[in-house]
Amino acid sequence: MRKILLFLAFSFLSAMAVQAQISGPSTASAGTPVTFTGPSGKFSYTWSVGPLTLNKPATGTLTRTTINSVTQASHTVVCNDNGQWYAFSIRQSDRQMVRVDLGSDPTAPSTTVAVLGNFMTTTAPEFGFDIIKDTTSGNWYGFVVQTGNVAPDVVPFCKRLDFGTSLANTPTAVPVTFPSNTGALICNVNIVKYNNEWELFIGNRWGAPIRVDLGTNITNTTPSSAIQLPALPVAGTTAIAVYQQGSSWYGLTVGTGHQNLYRYNFGADLKNNTPAVSTAGSNIIGNSNNWNVKVVAGGDCGSDLFAYVTSGNNLRRLEFPGGDITATPINSGALLATNFAGTLSFGLYPYVYNGTLQAMFGCYNDNSISNVKLSDLPSGTQHKYRNPSVSYTFPSPGTYTVNLITGMDGGSAPEQYCHTVNVVAAGPAQPGLYTAAPSAVCRGQQAVTYTVPAVSGADEYHWQYTGNNVNYTASTTQPSNSLNFLANATNGTLRVWAVDNNGDSSTSSRDTAITATPLPSVSISPATATICAGGSIQLTASGATTYSWSPSGGSSAAATVSPATTTTYTVTGTSSGCSATASREVTVTPLPTVSISPVTASVCAGAGVTLTASGATTYSWSHSGGNAAAATFTPTATTTYTVTGTSAGCSSTATRQVVYHTLPVTQVTGGITEICTGDSVVLTASGSGYSYEWKDGSGVVGTGSSYAAYTTGSYKVVATDIGSGCSDSTQAVDIRVYAPPVVSLDHNDTSFCIGGVVTLEVSTQDTGLTYVWKQDEVTISLATADFLEINESGVYKVIVGRSQVAGCADSTNEVRITVHDLPVVNTTWDGEALHATPGYASYQWNTGSQGIPGATDSTYTPSSNGSYSVTVTDGNGCENTSAVQNLTGVGMDVITRPEILVYPNPSDGVVYIQSPVRVDVLLLGMDGRVLLRVADARKVELGGYAAGIYLLRILDAQGMVIGTERLMKQ
DSSP: OEEEEOEEOOOSSOOOEEESOSBSOSEEETTSEEEEEOOSSOSEEEEOOSSSOOBOOOTTOOOOEEEEEOTTEEEEEEEEETTEEEEEEEETTTOEEEEEEEETOTTSOOOOEEEEEEOOSSSSEEEEEEEEEETTTTEEEEEEEEEESSTTOOSOEEEEEEEETOTTSOOEEEEEOOOSOOOOOEEEEEEEEETTEEEEEEEETTSSOEEEEEETOTTOSSOSEEEEOOOOSSSOOSEEEEEEETTEEEEEEEOBSOOOEEEEEEETOTTOSSOEEEEEESSOSSOSBEEEEEEEEEESSSSEEEEEEEETTEEEEEEEGGGOTTSOOEEEEEEEEOOOTTOBOSOOEEEEETTEEEEEEEETTTTEEEEEEEEEOOTTOEEEESOOEEEEEOOSSEEEEEEEEEEOSSSSOOEEEEEEEEEEOOOSOOOOOOSBOOSEEETTOOOEEEEOOOOTTOSEEEEEEOSSSEEOOSEESSSEEEEEEOTTOOOEEEEEEEEOTTSOBOSSOEEEEEEEEOOOOOEEESSSEEEETTOOEEEEEESSSEEEEESSOOSSSEEEEOOSSOEEEEEEEEETTEEEEEEEEEEEEOOOOOEEESSSEEEETTOOEEEEEESSSEEEESTTOOSSSEEEEOOSSOEEEEEEEEETTEEEEEEEEEEEEOOOOOOEEOSOSEEETTOOEEEEEOOSSEEEEEEETTEEEEESSEEEEOSSEEEEEEEEETTTOOEEEOOOEEEEEEOOOOEEESOOSEEEETTOOEEEEEEESOOSEEEEEEETTEEOTTOOSSEEEEOSOEEEEEEEEESSSTTOEEEOOOEEEEEEOOOOOOEEEOSSOEEEOSOOSEEEEEETTEEOTTOOSSEEOOSSOEEEEEEEEOTTSOEEEOOOEEEOSOSSOOOOOTTOEEEOSSBSSEEEEEOSSOOEEEEEOTTSOEEEEESSOSEEEOTTSOSEEEEEEEEOTTSOEEEEEEEEEO
C-alpha cells in the first residue's frame, strides 16, 4: 500500500525535482509520531497529507481580483521580502516603474503606491524586466531590458536596479552594456542562476531568444557575451520559460502570429549555445497573440507539470503527461479564464501564498494590477512559515512519499523535495528509561552495565552502539548489557530496541549518550631528579585535573619532597573521573666534608690573609673570594668567611673567623713647614701606647715622640701599637728650607726725553717671589710685579721676598733714571725765507706732514705757498716741532699770458707746452732745487721722476720768469 504526502511546486524560471533534501527516518512504525525537516534558510514550508489529488480549477472558473489601480500596467513582478510582499509594474503610458506595498497578504487590495522612476531611454520601447534577490550578498536587483520597436534599434539597452538589502528602498539605476551582436525587440526578461553564474533570458519578437552571460557577479556591467539562440521554425518569440528536469535544462517559448509551443533542449549545460530545437505542440494554443509562458510543476515530486500561457484576453493551461517536459502537452489550451476584457498583459507571475498557487499580472486596458488563484493544495496540508520541521503520525503500514514545497525570499523560484518512508506495523513498546546507564566512562574501562526496564511482549533486546572500539553483545534476552571500552573507544549513543518473536521491534529505540573519556596522559617533570642529602625538590605533574602523590606530596600538581634516601614517588592524575599514574625516582647524594686552614687567623688593618679550603671538588667563597681552593681577603673588621664546597653536585660549607686589628692612630704637628736657611721646625707625634720612628727619604732619622727638622725633606713617623704589633705611618710632612732669593735689575743708569718710558725688570732664577718697588727709598703704591714702567726721574730698586716664607727677602741693585726736557723751537718769515731758533743739533723743514728733502738748515726759502714747520733735535737727542706757518704769495707770478698752454696736467709721462713764442722752462722740486732745464721747450719728460708735486717755471727769451705752473706726476 502506498500513501502520498503531497506538495505543489512551480517555478517562474526553473522548477526542479530534488531528492534527499528532507531529513527524517526512512522507516517508521504506524501510530508513532515522526519528525521531518526540510532545508534551512527558506521563507516558507508547505507540507500536505492525503492522496495525490491536485485541486486544479475547472476551465473558465478563475476570477481576478484587482490589487491596485495602475495606469496601463504592463509586465508585473511580485516579490516576498522577508514577509513583506511587493508588486512592481511599468506603466506603458509614461514608462514609470511603480511599487505597490502589499503588506503581509499579497492577495488583498492595496492603495500604497510609490513611483520609482523612468529607467527607459526611448519614448516608445518594447521592454521586459525581472527582480531577484542575491542570497549571497542579501541585496535585491532588478534588470530592465528594452529596445525601440523599429529598426535599427537592434542592440538591447539594459539598466540594473540596485535596491540594496530592502525592496522598500528607491533603486539606483546602473547601465549594463551588452555586446552589439544581437538584434532584439524585447518582450520578457527572466533571471536564472545556473552553476553559480547569472544568466538573463530575453524574449525577442524579432527572432530567437537571447541569453546574456553576467558571470559569477550579478553586478557585472559588461557581460562577456549576448548569444541569440538558434532560430525557431516560426520567426519571433514573445517569452521564454527555463525549466530543469533531472540533469537537463529546457526552454519553452511562445510567440505572436502562431499557436505553436516550441522547446529548446540545452542538455546538462544551460550555457550551451546550440541547443536542439523542437516543436512541443502545433496549434495547441487557442489564440495567436500569445505573450507569456510560465512553467509550474506540481503533484508527486514532479509527476504533474503545467505551462500557463497568456493568450489574447485568455489564460490557458497546458498539461505535460507524467510531468515530463519532453512529452506533448494534453488538454491543449484548456481555458482557465476567458474574456478578461483585454486585461492580460505581457506579464504573468505565479507565486505560492498560504497553501495556494496564485498569479499576478498587469491589466493594460483597465489600468490595474490583478491577481487570480490558480489552485489549492490538497486538504490536510500544513503551511509553516520559517519553521522547516513537521511532525506526522502514520496511521497504518505502507510506503509513503513525503513531499515539501519551500518558498524563497523574493522572486526566485520555490523548490520541491521528496522523501520515501516505509511504515511498518508497531512492534513492542519503546523500552523505558535506563535504570543503569553511566553517561561517562573511561577508555579502557571494562564490564560497564547498562539496563532498561523489561518490556512487555519482548522476547529479546537488540543493542547498538554508534561509537567505535567498544565490545558488547548485540542481542540479549535480558534488558541488560555489559560494555567493554577499549583504550581507543570513541563517544557514541547506546540504543536498545525491544523485539518480539515475529521480529517486530520497537518503533523507537531507547537511547543514552555515552562519553568515552580518554585517560589522562600524566607526566612528571623534571625528567630526572637528583637532590643532595638534606635538600628538597619540586616534582610537577601535568596532563590531568586533580592529583594525589605517594608516599607523600599532597594533592596539588606540584609536590615538594625531601627524602633522606633515594625514593620513588608516584602521582595519580584524574580528569573527568578517569585516572592514570606516573612515577619519578628521586636520587639522594651525600654532602662533602669541607674544612679551612689555618685554624686561627688575625690581620692588621689593610693587610691580607689567605684561607685554604679542602675536602671537595669545587669551591665558592663568600665575600667575593672566588672559586679556587685558596682565597685571599683584606677585611675591614673582624669577619667570618664561608666556603661552599661541592662534590658530585652536592655542597656543604665551612667557616673561619679572621680577627681584625686596627692600626695605631697618630698625628704629626709642627706648625710651619717652609722656613729660611738657619731656622728649624719641631715635629710632634700624638697617641699613647706606641713606639715611634721618624723617617725621611734616606731612612730613620730619629726616635721618640718629637723631632726637629733643619733641612729640606719629607718627614713621617711610623707608630707601632705595642699590644698588637700593628704599625702605621702618618702622612709625610714636607719641610722646605729656602735661601734668600738672588735678584738684580737688568738696567744701569738710563735717561730719555719727556714723553718716553723705560721698563725695569727683575732678573732672577727663583720663582714664587714677591716684589715691593721703591723710588728714592719711598715705596711705590700698587707696584708688586716683577717689572715696572717708569717715566719720571729718580733712583729705583726692588725688595724681593719669598711668598712661602715670611722674612726671606733681598734687595736688588739701584737704577738711576734721568728724564730730559724737549727743545723749544720758533719760526719767523721775512717774506723770502723761514728762520728757526738756532743752536740745535739738526733741522728738518716740513710741508704739511711730509719732510722736504734737503731742507736741513735753520733757514729755508719756500718756492710756493703752503703750510710749513721745522723739526729740531737737541744734544740729548730730544726732538720737537715748531708751530705751522701758513704762507701765501710765495714765488713767481701766475702765468698771465693765457696763450701759453701746459697739458696734460696731471701727467704720467710727457707734459706738452704750447706757446706762440719761444720759451725756456725750469723743473723744480718742492725743496726749491732745479731738476731740469729745457731751452725752446715744446715738452718736458717726467718719466724718470717719482710721482709727486713739481713746479714748472716758464721764462721768456730774455730769461725773465713769465709764469709758474704746479705739475702733478702720477
